[in-house]
Amino acid sequence: MSRFTISRLLAPELLRPLSKPVCTTTSVPQQWTRLFSQSHAAGNIWTPPQQPAQPQSSTPESLPMNQLAQNRLAQNVMRRSLKPSEPAPDSLTEALDVPEEESAEPYHFHVFSHKHNTHITLTKPNRDALLSLSCGNLGFKKAGRKHYDSAYQLGAYVIDKMHQKGLVNKIHKLEVVLRGFGQGRDAVVKVLMGNEGKLLRPKITRVSDATRVKFGGTRSKKKRRLG
Numbered sequence: 001m002s003r004f005t006i007s008r009l010l011a012p013e014l015l016r017p018l019s020k021p022v023c024t025t026t027s028v029p030q031q032w033t034r035l036f037s038q039s040h041a042a043g044n045i046w047t048p049p050q051q052p053a054q055p056q057s058s059t060p061e062s063l064p065m066n067q068l069a070q071n072r073l074a075q076n077v078m079r080r081s082l083k084p085s086e087p088a089p090d091s092l093t094e095a096l097d098v099p100e101e102e103s104a105e106p107y108h109f110h111v112f113s114h115k116h117n118t119h120i121t122l123t124k125p126n127r128d129a130l131l132s133l134s135c136g137n138l139g140f141k142k143a144g145r146k147h148y149d150s151a152y153q154l155g156a157y158v159i160d161k162m163h164q165k166g167l168v169n170k171i172h173k174l175e176v177v178l179r180g181f182g183q184g185r186d187a188v189v190k191v192l193m194g195n196e197g198k199l200l201r202p203k204i205t206r207v208s209d210a211t212r213v214k215f216g217g218t219r220s221k222k223k224r225r226l227g
Contacts, residue, residue, distance in 0.1 A: 106173030106205055111155075111188045118151040118184025120158045122167070130167065133158055135184075151184030155191030159200065168199050175206045 105125035112119040122131040135145035135154050144150060162168050176192070178185055191197055192204075 106175045107171045108175050108177055109200075110177045110210075111179065111185065113151065113178075113180040113182035113184035113188070115146055115182050117145045118154055118182060118188070120154060120188065122158070122162065130165075131158060131161055133161075146183065148183045148187045151182075151187035152191060154184070155188040156196045159191065159196050162200075171200075171203055173205050174200060174203045175208065176204055177208050177210050179210045179212075181211065 107125060108121075108123045108127070110119075110121040110123065112121070117134055117136065119132070119134045121129055121133075123129050133154060135150040138150070138154055138157060140150045159168075162171075178189075192200060
């Protein structure tokens with residue numbers, strides 16, 4: 001038996017102890033973790049208590065103003081869809097249920113008076129017309145529309161129409177806008193200062209003049225010469 005044969009016979013016996021399976025590296029941490037969790041040292045480690053997650057409050061105070069407005073608008077849209085018989089609001093202020101006191105823009109009472117006629121127009125804060133009347137609507141013809149008396153009757157008639165439609169109680173702020181220097185300018189102001197306008201006077205916050213002023217422009221018409 002040669003030495004190569006002996007080494008070939010002894011090789012399996014020598015290599016058998018080395019061929020035993022060795023524990024993998026993944027099992028060692030698991031074993032140490034299990035032993036450490038069962039030990040006395042693991043119980044002495046302090047862990048902070050977990051506080052329960054507080055739900056986010058959806059109170060009106062915690063929501064921004066734009067989100068409040070969007071929520072209120074969505075509620076109104078849903079309410080109108082459930083009740084289609086109700087009329088739709090005319091403006092965003094009515095859709096958001098904003099009180100008139102908080103509205104920045106007032107109602108406008110326009111008085112346009114020239115040498116031939118007088119026009120009175122009541123508009124909403126968004127400039128939509130509610131009433132628009134002139135002396136011709138009261139039955140005055142031609143030259144009769146330019147006088148003081150016809151403009152006075154027009155102002156009293158317009159205020160009476162506002163009472164009939166319930167606009168006086170709805171209006172909280174009113175701006176009077178005067179335009180032109182006809183006889184109707186003083187007549188309508190006299191109506192507002194008289195007994196007819198006693199319910200509107202406390203609501204007037206501003207009186208402005210919107211008379212057009214010409215700067216240059218086209219050539220004026222030739223003045224009429226008599227005699």
